[in-house]
Amino acid sequence: MSYVNATAMTPRAESAESAATTGFQPARLAAKKPGIGSAIVQYILDHPYAVYAFFRRFKPVLIAKGWAFVSRYDDVVDVLKRQDVFAVPFGAKIETLNDGPNFLLGMADGPAYQALHQIVARTFPDSDNRTAIAPIAAEEAEALVAASDGRIDAIRDLVTRVPTRLCERHYGVAVPDEVRFGHITIAMSTFMFGDPSDDPVVRAEALKAGAELRPLIDAAIGSARARPNSRTVAGRLVGEIRADGTPLDDATIRAILIGMITGFVPTNTMAGGNMLEMLLRRPDMLRAAQAAARADDDLLLTRCLWEAFRFLPLNPGPFRVCGEDAVIGAGTRHATAIKKGTKMLVGTHSAMFDPRRVERPKAFDPSRPSRNNLTFGSGLHWCIGAPLAEAQITHTLKPLLTRRNLRRAPGKDGKMTKDGPFPAHLTVLFDPD
Numbered sequence: 001m002s003y004v005n006a007t008a009m010t011p012r013a014e015s016a017e018s019a020a021t022t023g024f025q026p027a028r029l030a031a032k033k034p035g036i037g038s039a040i041v042q043y044i045l046d047h048p049y050a051v052y053a054f055f056r057r058f059k060p061v062l063i064a065k066g067w068a069f070v071s072r073y074d075d076v077v078d079v080l081k082r083q084d085v086f087a088v089p090f091g092a093k094i095e096t097l098n099d100g101p102n103f104l105l106g107m108a109d110g111p112a113y114q115a116l117h118q119i120v121a122r123t124f125p126d127s128d129n130r131t132a133i134a135p136i137a138a139e140e141a142e143a144l145v146a147a148s149d150g151r152i153d154a155i156r157d158l159v160t161r162v163p164t165r166l167c168e169r170h171y172g173v174a175v176p177d178e179v180r181f182g183h184i185t186i187a188m189s190t191f192m193f194g195d196p197s198d199d200p201v202v203r204a205e206a207l208k209a210g211a212e213l214r215p216l217i218d219a220a221i222g223s224a225r226a227r228p229n230s231r232t233v234a235g236r237l238v239g240e241i242r243a244d245g246t247p248l249d250d251a252t253i254r255a256i257l258i259g260m261i262t263g264f265v266p267t268n269t270m271a272g273g274n275m276l277e278m279l280l281r282r283p284d285m286l287r288a289a290q291a292a293a294r295a296d297d298d299l300l301l302t303r304c305l306w307e308a309f310r311f312l313p314l315n316p317g318p319f320r321v322c323g324e325d326a327v328i329g330a331g332t333r334h335a336t337a338i339k340k341g342t343k344m345l346v347g348t349h350s351a352m353f354d355p356r357r358v359e360r361p362k363a364f365d366p367s368r369p370s371r372n373n374l375t376f377g378s379g380l381h382w383c384i385g386a387p388l389a390e391a392q393i394t395h396t397l398k399p400l401l402t403r404r405n406l407r408r409a410p411g412k413d414g415k416m417t418k419d420g421p422f423p424a425h426l427t428v429l430f431d432p433d
């Protein structure tokens with residue numbers, strides 16, 4: 001791995017990954033050629049509008065080779081609402097990596113899900129986003145951008161690094177190697193949420209990554225028990241009391257921390273990276289975001305970033321599996337029977353461009369109603385980290401957007417590269433003050 005901009009890194013953050021030969025090796029994932037499934041998904045992502053428009057019009061619920069692809073807004077929202085029929089398929093993999101209990105995105109609705117949801121809501125209160133997430137992200141991002149002297153790998157040295165530092169400063173999890181921590185969490189996320197074909201290399205590396213992350217989490221829980229500190233997430237979790245009056249056991253705390261880390265660092269890397277990529281592709285989007293950043297209008301900046309993200313979201317949509325024979329679009333001309341066991345790709349990206357429900361879908365319009373934006377999902381599993389993500393990403397990209405003459409580095413450094421589906425590198429330049 002080459003470090004284009006070593007000045008943006010503290011010595012502690014240098015990665016020792018090249019020395020790791022027996023454990024988790026991110027290079028094995030980076031070297032993997034995409035399978036036919038991910039190649040098709042990539043093709044759709046690169047040519048989305050025509051493909052989606054074709055399906056919405058002629059085959060709103062496409063069924064092929066044991067899979068269903070749902071493309072219209074109403075059907076997408078309906079499928080995500082019917083979580084008892086169209087179930088999340090992630091539970092077994094989440095339990096494997098937790099080496100313990102399940103977490104929210106692997107669970108069906110019910111008392112256990114609701115109790116866990118409430119604990120997470122209490123330990124990640126909305127007020128934190130104003131009092132901790134936004135200021136810490138702003139401070140870290142400004143320091144990284146200022147130290148870069150006008151050239152920065154905006155993914156590795158900003159977009160991934162800031163959430164990693166929040167895991168340390170806000171969650172209370174010591175991170176010995178920031179770059180490796182990012183790779184570990186990304187490998188785990190890819191396995192849990194982005195690999196329905198269960199590729200053996202992805203699985204093997206994710207298991208090793210999980211084995212490396214769990215001791216860091218256990219150490220954080222141990223420190224929090226030894227030195228109570230209600231300002232960190234780990235500290236709050238050890239002080240949590242369930243509705244029945246019992247404290248949380250370590251396995252549950254570990255599942256929550258792993259879930260809220262693997263939901264955070266990889267996802268915000270992809271979201272922040274895709275937003276920046278979109279801004280660099282579209283001068284109108286960049287100008288709007290820069291104007292909001294320079295006017296110090298954080299709300300408008302968030303709206304600009306999420307509207308840009310609508311064009312290049314995380315993926316075509318979430319996966320589900322059909323738990324019983326069912327019908328999508330009942331009562332319409334495209335009503336389609338789905339057999340129990342059918343795997344589903346629920347097309348939130350297509351839905352956000354469905355002119356039946358979204359006005360002028362191809363226009364960049366930061367003032368859109370929030371229902372037009374399904375980047376955080378819909379229904380029961382709607383992203384519980386959404387406010388945190390908005391605060392962190394807004395304040396991470398803001399220092400870049402206030403700099404003069406932001407642009408891609410020339411040559412291949414200025415083109416985004418990926419590790420699997422996740423942004424890995426994208427070097428940008430700006431005029432130093």
Ligand code: HEM
Nearest residue numbers: 104105260263264267271318375376377381383384385389
């Ligand atoms: C821009 C960044 C983010 C995006 C685009 C995003 C997107 C999503 C989406 C689409 C879902 C629903 C998945 C599904 O239905 O299958 C989801 C759920 C979830 N997200 Fe996020 N997410 C982001 C950031 C975060 C952060 C920062 C955290 C944690 C700190 C987080 C934790 C979760 C969790 C725990 C769930 C499951 C919620 C449940 O099952 O009730 N996410 N996210």
